Amino acid sequence: xxxxxSSLNPAQLEAVQSYQGASLIIAGAGSGKTRVLTCRIANMxxxxxxxxAVLALTFTNKAAKEMKERIAGVVGERxxxxxxxxxxxxxxxxxxxxxxxxxxxxxxxxxxxxxSRNLLRAIIKELKLDExxxxxxxxxxxxxxxxxxxxxxxxxxxxxxxxxxxxxxxKPHMPMIYAAxxxxxxSAGAMDFDDLLLFTNILFRDHPDVLQKYSEKFCYLxxxxxxxxxxxxxxxxxxLAARHHNLCVVGDDAQSIYSFRGAxxxxxxxxxxxxxxxxxxxxEQNYRSTQNIVNAANSVIEKNAGQFKKKCFSDGDRGxxxxxxxxxxxxxxxLRVVGDIADRLYxxxxxxxxxxxxxxxxxxxxxxxxxxRRKNIPYRIYGGQSFYQRKEIKDLLAYLRLIVNHSDxxxxxxxxxxxxxxIGDTTIARLEALASQSNLSLWDCILSxxxxxxxxxxxxxxxxxxxxxxxxxMSRQAGEQExxxxxxxxxxxxxxxxxxxxxxxxxGIARLENVEELLNGIKAFCENYKEENxxxxxIAQYLENVTLLTDADKEKPEEVNTVSLMxxxxxxxxxxxxxxxxxxxxxxxxxxxxxxxxPEMEEERRLFYVAxxxxxxxxxxxxxxxxxxxxxxxxxxxxxxxxxxxxxxxDLSVIELDADTLSQDPDDYAEGCATSSPPRFVRKAPRQxxxxxxxxxxxxxxxxxxxxxxxxxxxGGMAAGVAVEHKNFGRGVVTNVENLxxxxxxxxxxxxxxxxxxLMKYAKLKIIDN
DNA sequence: CGGCCCCGCGTTTTT
DNA sequence: CGCGGGGCCG
Numbered sequence: 001x002x003x004x005x006s007s008l009n010p011a012q013l014e015a016v017q018s019y020q021g022a023s024l025i026i027a028g029a030g031s032g033k034t035r036v037l038t039c040r041i042a043n044m045x046x047x048x049x050x051x052x053a054v055l056a057l058t059f060t061n062k063a064a065k066e067m068k069e070r071i072a073g074v075v076g077e078r079x080x081x082x083x084x085x086x087x088x089x090x091x092x093x094x095x096x097x098x099x100x101x102x103x104x105x106x107x108x109x110x111x112x113x114x115x116s117r118n119l120l121r122a123i124i125k126e127l128k129l130d131e132x133x134x135x136x137x138x139x140x141x142x143x144x145x146x147x148x149x150x151x152x153x154x155x156x157x158x159x160x161x162x163x164x165x166x167x168x169x170x171k172p173h174m175p176m177i178y179a180a181x182x183x184x185x186x187s188a189g190a191m192d193f194d195d196l197l198l199f200t201n202i203l204f205r206d207h208p209d210v211l212q213k214y215s216e217k218f219c220y221l222x223x224x225x226x227x228x229x230x231x232x233x234x235x236x237x238x239x240l241a242a243r244h245h246n247l248c249v250v251g252d253d254a255q256s257i258y259s260f261r262g263a264x265x266x267x268x269x270x271x272x273x274x275x276x277x278x279x280x281x282x283x284e285q286n287y288r289s290t291q292n293i294v295n296a297a298n299s300v301i302e303k304n305a306g307q308f309k310k311k312c313f314s315d316g317d318r319g320x321x322x323x324x325x326x327x328x329x330x331x332x333x334x335l336r337v338v339g340d341i342a343d344r345l346y347x348x349x350x351x352x353x354x355x356x357x358x359x360x361x362x363x364x365x366x367x368x369x370x371x372x373r374r375k376n377i378p379y380r381i382y383g384g385q386s387f388y389q390r391k392e393i394k395d396l397l398a399y400l401r402l403i404v405n406h407s408d409x410x411x412x413x414x415x416x417x418x419x420x421x422x423i424g425d426t427t428i429a430r431l432e433a434l435a436s437q438s439n440l441s442l443w444d445c446i447l448s449x450x451x452x453x454x455x456x457x458x459x460x461x462x463x464x465x466x467x468x469x470x471x472x473x474m475s476r477q478a479g480e481q482e483x484x485x486x487x488x489x490x491x492x493x494x495x496x497x498x499x500x501x502x503x504x505x506x507x508g509i510a511r512l513e514n515v516e517e518l519l520n521g522i523k524a525f526c527e528n529y530k531e532e533n534x535x536x537x538x539i540a541q542y543l544e545n546v547t548l549l550t551d552a553d554k555e556k557p558e559e560v561n562t563v564s565l566m567x568x569x570x571x572x573x574x575x576x577x578x579x580x581x582x583x584x585x586x587x588x589x590x591x592x593x594x595x596x597x598x599p600e601m602e603e604e605r606r607l608f609y610v611a612x613x614x615x616x617x618x619x620x621x622x623x624x625x626x627x628x629x630x631x632x633x634x635x636x637x638x639x640x641x642x643x644x645x646x647x648x649x650x651d652l653s654v655i656e657l658d659a660d661t662l663s664q665d666p667d668d669y670a671e672g673c674a675t676s677s678p679p680r681f682v683r684k685a686p687r688q689x690x691x692x693x694x695x696x697x698x699x700x701x702x703x704x705x706x707x708x709x710x711x712x713x714x715x716g717g718m719a720a721g722v723a724v725e726h727k728n729f730g731r732g733v734v735t736n737v738e739n740l741x742x743x744x745x746x747x748x749x750x751x752x753x754x755x756x757x758x759l760m761k762y763a764k765l766k767i768i769d770n
Numbered sequence: 771c772g773g774c775c776c777c778g779c780g781t782t783t784t785t
Numbered sequence: 786c787g788c789g790g791g792g793c794c795g
Contacts, residue, residue, distance in 0.1 A: 059785085060784095060785080061785090086785065087785080088785050089785090112785095113784085113785090135779095137780090193784090193785055194785090196785085197785095257783075258783075258784080258785095260782075260783060260784090261783080261784065261785080360781090360782065360783080361781050361782055361783075362781075362782085362783085363780090363781055363782095364781095383783095383784085417771095420771090420772080422771070422772095423771095424771050424772080425771085426771085547785095548785070549785095567782085567783065567784095568783080569782085569783045569784070570783085570784085588781090588782095589782095591781080591782055591783090592781090592782090593781095593782070594782090603783095604782095607783080629781080630779090630780075630781085
């Protein structure tokens with residue numbers, strides 16, 4: 001323990017030691033925030049605070065897990081009894097326990113975003129509202145905002161300011177939709193993500209005894225990433241802290257990047273007003289990055305108004321300047337970034353996992369994937385289409401959900417006719433109308449039907465009843481079997497496995513493998529749970545875990561040696577030696593929607609700040625003059641953020657070099673970036689853009705080959721008898737070269753690996769001189 | 771009722 | 786461009 005403390009700087013030590021009362025820890029990027037939180041909790045435990053009296057709320061599951069592990073490293077066993085997790089997972093747990101008090105059962109299910117949207121779509125349709133006016137995503141966002149601000153359907157309907165706002169947006173029927181949505185969630189025994197926070201507030205508001213119980217229990221509260229809390233979360237914290245006043249919040253206003261989902265940066269800015277007796281600690285020394293990176297980041301964030309005063313600094317090397325890569329097209333941007341990575345890799349100073357490519361939007365990932373694949377560089381994408389969002393996974397999970405909670409209508413609709421049982425849309429539509437009228441779930445509605453009832457009878461009634469019997473039988477099994485056995489049996493008995501087996505396509509096989517992976521995942525969860533809790537989990541617990549855990553939470557980036565690709569949002573809290581922030585163009589980063597809104601522009605700038613500060617050794621920024629969006633070329637000037645960086649931290653020479661190598665007309669520079677400022681980085685498109693003529697409307701499968709640098713040459717000196725080297729296969733001799741329309745197939749006899757046929761496009765073959 | 775095709779929309783970002 | 790939803794036809 002004392003060893004632990006000796007590694008802390010004075011500011012950190014102070015923040016660790018004064019654990020009583022209210023504290024605000026302003027933790028700059030890379031300032032050892034996790035270390036401080038970890039030590040602080042360890043210190044509390046060392047002073048006799050029981051772990052079960054500590055509630056630590058984090059923003060991601062990953063952060064919680066990491067911290068728990070680190071605390072366990074110091075205090076061992078006892079770390080298990082800490083209450084540590086995300087707001088959503090902690091309060092889902094409390095709500096499960098207290099469900100009856102707010103009219104739910106403890107087996108309530110959690111609707112994910114897709115479920116919520118499906119339900120809203122159905123409601124909008126049922127209410128016969130215009131689906132173009134009432135766009136599902138927009139309606140959902142409005143309801144979500146309302147819930148985050150603790151506005152119930154009743155309050156929503158009663159608010160004139162909301163009514164005015166909705167009228168402005170030409171959506172006067174929002175109150176009706178919200179009310180119907182809430183009613184349907186309730187009768188389905190389901191809560192959406194926002195409900196977990198809303199209902200926790202309702203629980204605490206309406207049941208003072210319950211609030212008292214938990215506020216007594218949690219003597220010490222810690223909140224990480226406080227700048228990302230929304231109003232609902234803020235109020236929960238405030239209520240829980242009211243009893244003991246031992247509240248420690250940690251955050252960095254400069255890294256607030258979630259206002260789009262209701263996060264209020266004011267929460268951290270106003271903390272001292274809320275808790276006048278609080279102490280403030282500032283962690284300003286950055287241990288992560290070089291001076292150039294920290295200074296560059298500082299110079300950018302300075303452009304934002306309303307910051308906490310702090311002066312982040314690095315004691316490390318001055319380091320390399322921030323790099324810039326200019327490209328004419330998005331394709332070329334991919335080649336250049338990956339080429340740069342390859343150069344550093346082969347300089348042997350770095351391994352794959354030292355690199356990250358960060359982008360603003362997920363759709364940018366594809367081009368980098370292509371380039372990486374072609375160079376045989378292993379990579380991993382975080383986020384994007386998650387495993388748990390795949391159809392086959394959602395289908396199987398829907399069975400489990402329905403088994404646990406028969407009222408889960410979204411699960412019901414998803415699988416009632418999968419695999420095909422001859423239950424069609426008409427039947428379901430009728431049932432839904434009926435259920436909605438009588439305020440029943442679909443399941444209960446069917447149970448209440450008589451075989452003579454006009455709406456659903458005869459064959460349809462029989463089929464639906466059979467489905468109920470099938471699920472009912474599985475539910476009975478659920479009482480006797482462990483989660484894994486149950487899930488396996490369900491996959492079999494439901495016919496899902498048979499259905500997938502019948503599909504012999506590549507995709508079909510992949511789907512079957514995914515289901516297998518899911519089953520393995522359930523098994524692993526069960527074993528892990530048993531180890532921690534001594535008893536097997538209920539299937540409901542598994543489902544909750546699945547819904548609230550992103551798959552980013554389940555992966556340990558350090559474990560795999562690959563280049564990482566992710567959005568900047570997903571990169572928050574992570575660090576890499578070499579970071580490439582790509583797509584730095586107006587209307588992309590900063591995004592188009594932020595152009596008209598100064599607060600949103602500031603958030604984009606914070607996002608850029610987050611991106612830069614992920615880098616330990618070198619940050620490289622890239623932009624393309626033209627990029628394909630929705631299949632159409634689009635040209636935007638370089639991002640204003642580039643100009644905002646203190647020029648002394650940026651390596652501008654790269655641009656000059658590029659102009660020589662790339663442009664046919666090196667003197668052809670344009671004036672002005674995004675605005676009218678110095679023409680520092682911009683170059684007009686040359687008359688003849690790089691490489692082949694502009695891409696045709698439907699781009700060819702793969703663009704010009706990336707053979708060494710940007711040479712358009714294909715065969716590149718390949719011929720029989722040439723000695724070559726391959727990264728994985730080692731050295732060998734070329735025995736044959738074939739020209740296949742636009743691509744070159746090379747057959748190589750490797751000394752160790754034997755004969756291989758390689759496509760020049762994909763394999764990076766190096767010619768050995770002797 | 772199920773399969774196929776066309777159309778429209780989306781790109782912020784995620785618990 | 787790629788996906789999902791809705792409409793149409795067999």
